[in-house]
Amino acid sequence: MQLYVDGRLGEEKKASKASLTAPDKLSVGIIQTGVHDSYYKGWMADLQIWNRALSANEVLATYKDKRCPDYLAPGLVASYVFSY
DSSP, X not given: OEEEETTEEXXXXXXOGGGGOOOSSOOSSEXXXXXXXXXXXXXXXXXXXXXXXXXXXXXXXXXXXXXXXXXXXXXXXXXXXXXX
């Protein structure tokens, strides 16, 4: 899994196929361990959820346009723009 921040790769973690299953509810900005929950400290301006892996160039294109270019639309599940 790769996490991009401002169009650049911020963090990458290897995941097994088993770890790709998700519970019924998706939480963004919190790691729930059941013992010590950890919240994201900072601001989120945009959040996009895809059902496919994007290339680094595709991520950069969506970051620069601030919207999803038509050629990338297949696979976009959700897109949120937050104002703060």
